Amino acid sequence: MLERRADWLRYARAHRLVGTLTGAALIAASDLVVGAWNLSMPAATGTGFTVVPFRQELPAAVAALAVASMYSTMENLERMGGMRLRCFERAHVVTAILAAAALMWTAEAATAGPGPAGAGARSALIWGCAAVVSGRSFGWRLSWVLPVSTLFPLIYYGHGHDGAARWWNWPDQPANAPVPWLLAAASTLIAAAAFRATPWRGHALRRVHWPSRLAPTGAGRNEVEASNDNG
Amino acid sequence: MTRIFWIEVRRSPLRWVFPLLLLVDLAALFGRSRYWIGVWPQASAAAQIPAQFIGPILAGAAAWTAGRINRRGLTDQTGAAARPMWQAELVQFAATLTYGAAAYLVGIVAAAAVTVRQAGPGFLWPSYLLLGLAVIVGCAAAGHVFGRWSRSRIWPPVISAIASFLLVGWLQESRSFAFGVLSAGPQLQVTRSALEARLACAFAVAAVAVLVPTLAPRARPGGYLRPVQLLAGGTALATLLWALQSLAVADPLRVQRVAVRPLCSTGTPNVCLWPEDRKYLPEIEAMLARIRTLPPGMFVVPSTFFERGLREERRGDDDFEVIEGSLWSISPNFVGSIVNATITTFCPAADAAAEDRRTHAYFELDTWLEARINGAQRPADVHGGPPGVDVAAVGRLIDTPEQQQIEWVRQRLTTIRETPCA
Amino acid sequence: MNNVASVSQLVQGYGKRRVMTGLDLDVGVGVLGLLGPNGAGKTTLLRTLATVLPPRRGTLTVLGERVRSERTARRARRNIGYLPQDFGYFPGFTVYDFVRYAAWLREVRRVDAHRRTLDAIEAVGLADRRDALMKALSGGMLRRAGIASAIVGEPRLLLLDEPTVGLDPAQRLEFRALIRSLAGRAVVLSTHLVEDVAAVCDDVAVMNAGAVVFRGGPEALSSAADPAAVGDSPIERGYMTVLSGEAVRA
Numbered sequence A: 001m002l003e004r005r006a007d008w009l010r011y012a013r014a015h016r017l018v019g020t021l022t023g024a025a026l027i028a029a030s031d032l033v034v035g036a037w038n039l040s041m042p043a044a045t046g047t048g049f050t051v052v053p054f055r056q057e058l059p060a061a062v063a064a065l066a067v068a069s070m071y072s073t074m075e076n077l078e079r080m081g082g083m084r085l086r087c088f089e090r091a092h093v094v095t096a097i098l099a100a101a102a103l104m105w106t107a108e109a110a111t112a113g114p115g116p117a118g119a120g121a122r123s124a125l126i127w128g129c130a131a132v133v134s135g136r137s138f139g140w141r142l143s144w145v146l147p148v149s150t151l152f153p154l155i156y157y158g159h160g161h162d163g164a165a166r167w168w169n170w171p172d173q174p175a176n177a178p179v180p181w182l183l184a185a186a187s188t189l190i191a192a193a194a195f196r197a198t199p200w201r202g203h204a205l206r207r208v209h210w211p212s213r214l215a216p217t218g219a220g221r222n223e224v225e226a227s228n229d230n231g
Numbered sequence B: 001m002t003r004i005f006w007i008e009v010r011r012s013p014l015r016w017v018f019p020l021l022l023l024v025d026l027a028a029l030f031g032r033s034r035y036w037i038g039v040w041p042q043a044s045a046a047a048q049i050p051a052q053f054i055g056p057i058l059a060g061a062a063a064w065t066a067g068r069i070n071r072r073g074l075t076d077q078t079g080a081a082a083r084p085m086w087q088a089e090l091v092q093f094a095a096t097l098t099y100g101a102a103a104y105l106v107g108i109v110a111a112a113a114v115t116v117r118q119a120g121p122g123f124l125w126p127s128y129l130l131l132g133l134a135v136i137v138g139c140a141a142a143g144h145v146f147g148r149w150s151r152s153r154i155w156p157p158v159i160s161a162i163a164s165f166l167l168v169g170w171l172q173e174s175r176s177f178a179f180g181v182l183s184a185g186p187q188l189q190v191t192r193s194a195l196e197a198r199l200a201c202a203f204a205v206a207a208v209a210v211l212v213p214t215l216a217p218r219a220r221p222g223g224y225l226r227p228v229q230l231l232a233g234g235t236a237l238a239t240l241l242w243a244l245q246s247l248a249v250a251d252p253l254r255v256q257r258v259a260v261r262p263l264c265s266t267g268t269p270n271v272c273l274w275p276e277d278r279k280y281l282p283e284i285e286a287m288l289a290r291i292r293t294l295p296p297g298m299f300v301v302p303s304t305f306f307e308r309g310l311r312e313e314r315r316g317d318d319d320f321e322v323i324e325g326s327l328w329s330i331s332p333n334f335v336g337s338i339v340n341a342t343i344t345t346f347c348p349a350a351d352a353a354a355e356d357r358r359t360h361a362y363f364e365l366d367t368w369l370e371a372r373i374n375g376a377q378r379p380a381d382v383h384g385g386p387p388g389v390d391v392a393a394v395g396r397l398i399d400t401p402e403q404q405q406i407e408w409v410r411q412r413l414t415t416i417r418e419t420p421c422a
Numbered sequence C: 001m002n003n004v005a006s007v008s009q010l011v012q013g014y015g016k017r018r019v020m021t022g023l024d025l026d027v028g029v030g031v032l033g034l035l036g037p038n039g040a041g042k043t044t045l046l047r048t049l050a051t052v053l054p055p056r057r058g059t060l061t062v063l064g065e066r067v068r069s070e071r072t073a074r075r076a077r078r079n080i081g082y083l084p085q086d087f088g089y090f091p092g093f094t095v096y097d098f099v100r101y102a103a104w105l106r107e108v109r110r111v112d113a114h115r116r117t118l119d120a121i122e123a124v125g126l127a128d129r130r131d132a133l134m135k136a137l138s139g140g141m142l143r144r145a146g147i148a149s150a151i152v153g154e155p156r157l158l159l160l161d162e163p164t165v166g167l168d169p170a171q172r173l174e175f176r177a178l179i180r181s182l183a184g185r186a187v188v189l190s191t192h193l194v195e196d197v198a199a200v201c202d203d204v205a206v207m208n209a210g211a212v213v214f215r216g217g218p219e220a221l222s223s224a225a226d227p228a229a230v231g232d233s234p235i236e237r238g239y240m241t242v243l244s245g246e247a248v249r250a
Helices: A002-014 A017-034 A054-068 A083-111 A114-138 A145-156 A178-196 A199-209 B002-011 B014-030 B040-048 B051-066 B075-079 B085-119 B126-149 B155-174 B192-211 B227-249 B275-292 B327-342 B352-374 B391-399 B402-417 C042-049 C070-077 C095-105 C110-123 C139-151 C169-181 C194-200 C218-223 C234-243
Strands: A038-042 A049-053 B188-190 B254-256 B270-273 B304-306 C003-014 C017-028 C030-035 C057-062 C080-083 C157-161 C186-191 C203-208 C211-216
Touching: A002 A017, A002 A083, A002 C095, A002 C110, A017 A054, A017 A083, A038 A054, A038 A145, A038 B051, A038 B155, A049 A054, A054 A083, A054 A114, A054 A145, A054 B155, A083 A114, A083 A178, A083 C095, A114 A145, A114 A178, A145 B014, A145 B051, A145 B155, A199 C070, B002 B085, B014 B051, B014 B085, B040 B085, B040 B126, B051 B085, B051 B126, B051 B155, B085 B126, B085 B192, B085 B275, B126 B155, B126 B188, B126 B192, B188 B192, B192 B227, B270 B275, B275 B327, B275 B352, B304 B327, B327 B352, B352 B391, B352 B402, B391 B402, C003 C042, C017 C030, C017 C042, C017 C186, C017 C211, C030 C042, C030 C194, C042 C057, C042 C157, C042 C186, C080 C139, C095 C110, C095 C139, C110 C139, C139 C157, C139 C169, C169 C194, C186 C194, C194 C218, C194 C234, C203 C218, C203 C234, C211 C218, C211 C234, C218 C234
Parallel strands: B270 B304, C030 C186, C030 C203, C080 C157, C157 C186
Antiparallel strands: A038 A049, B188 B254, C003 C017, C003 C057, C203 C211
């Protein structure tokens, strides 16, 4: 048991879990102060702008940072990890997303009540899943790219001409709106698939569905381009 | 140094972000509205708007790029370089800024290209474009500072991007410290001191980004700190404080523009516009033509309608303003001018019921005149309307025979004029 | 089993770039030196053998089992020690923590992990620094800690990518002794230092532009030398001769 705990601790230290999750918690806590502040941004609405409270956007930062803890200072060695590492990573990513959702729920419940708390937790869940997809695609250090990229369309195109939130604008929908929950479920499934998409699985998929992408160019040895991998 | 700069531009990670910057720029420019096309100040404001989105993206990318020295373990090499470290910082920051400015410039060129045909003489107003540039420079510099100073490999980009985004939006909401505008009319202009304060803030942050990292002990493995470095870094920080202070005491971002020689139509009544709004003239002349067809003898029509800001404010209560390109938005002002000129006496009504009747008659008359001047019923995207008035039914009146309309108008005028005074 | 790992008709690349097309290589017990200029594909080959990079085409076999899925790759990794050229480390780890973490990654049994960690640290001569922080180690010591992380758990296939970079002459001598002590397992040593190969390798493969252009013993490489080729030793001249394409024995 102690050995297992020590393994966990080493894993947590390599991933700087405490620091990253503390940062995410601090950002969530900032909701208590700045959650009600408004952003006034240009938008494709009838008035030409939209006013968005901070609380709608904070879950993106909280979720992106929580998932960014998947990055490890020892990622090059971890690429050689086996089942044990995989189990830890699975528990880690689930915990990170749930922690982000719980942090936002708590912060929102303390400031705005249970309704916004549910919406905040849901936003953290969706953005956390987006961060997983981003991390798998660009590396865990860049897991924030996709969540941050969603801010522009959500704010700019997220409201109709009359200013009402569009159905897919999940941060601006009430907690009981069904469509954002469907989005949350869909993003969870996509994130789960992305998490499972290791290089070997991706390779197997390409081998079955896009064999041409793996095919040799037919170039002879002298036409082979040199790699820049120093090898 | 120029050669190093171009190498940095070619190798910068920003080259992968540039398509995103470009996409966001053009989406923000054309995705919101098109009414600005053909009016130089409006086009200038529209071209500036994407900066509020490009800036935060650039901040994140700048943080990522600036963190490269720590990430790749190059601190010793840069610290031991013969060249002053500020030059390396400057080259890296300038390359980052080049990508942001290039994306911004593409939007500006696009805005100018689509505007030039309709707008006639004039060009984009540099003041608005410089406001956007201030946002881009400030955000890129803030990201560079954070990326360069933080040892974390994760935090700087995400925090820089989101914090810049929230800050830009929050300052916009505060109005006094806004770094951008959402729309612009020819009657408003950016004040020199407000623009200078914003540019000073942005470039002061840029100076901090270039000069202050050299002061960090871990950036100087040798430990040497030349007095000139200390002086430069200190000056940059002092300049930033001065710029922030000047922002606090600067004039409002925009004030009324001094009137210029207006562009006036011919005939009676006629209209006088800001020359920049010349693209609206044909449609407004059509409205004037419809005003000329109002039932003779029933209304007094002012000889000239003025766009707001072309004459002194106290005379211009009913002067019109083209709001976001909607010509329907100017008809209430036309109607107000006509009704005020037609009904010159006013007294409090004898009782509440008489007051209600008169108010209702005013509302109906206004609604009919609006429809008549526009030659159409109120469009669906124009919301609201006077309380208690069936806007659609009154709008349909303009399609009825002229005599029927005259009778309907006469009833309303009679109600208004014969309301007993208190 | 003499053949510990092999690749056959290996096609590998990054994006649209092809790094190798149709490479064949067998790795047996003993030390195989992988020589080649920068960009020859050595690191790509090692990453493939380490199961980090799936082959685009061709087959990879480790200890008799063809690696073709995530599951088989993970199983193979238990028997592979891999030291990347740029192995990262958490600066707050001690040497013990670092090697122990590598043991955990390789799924060394918990009851054995402590002892094997100590053995690996001992083997690289860092026993007296096992509680030192990684960030406090010199470049040479860091390399040795890296090697300890690769050999912990006694893998049957050891892949070392430029392990002698940053080592001083004395440390390189120690490293050679360490490699010689790893008898009975397959070691692939990627390097561009020809003298390291001459000193410790039983077998040499020279790579150029994504293909193996020479395979044989160090003596054979020396004997392939053109006397007019540049180089300070017969094996260096042999290496330069092979690269210039005058004695291809692949």
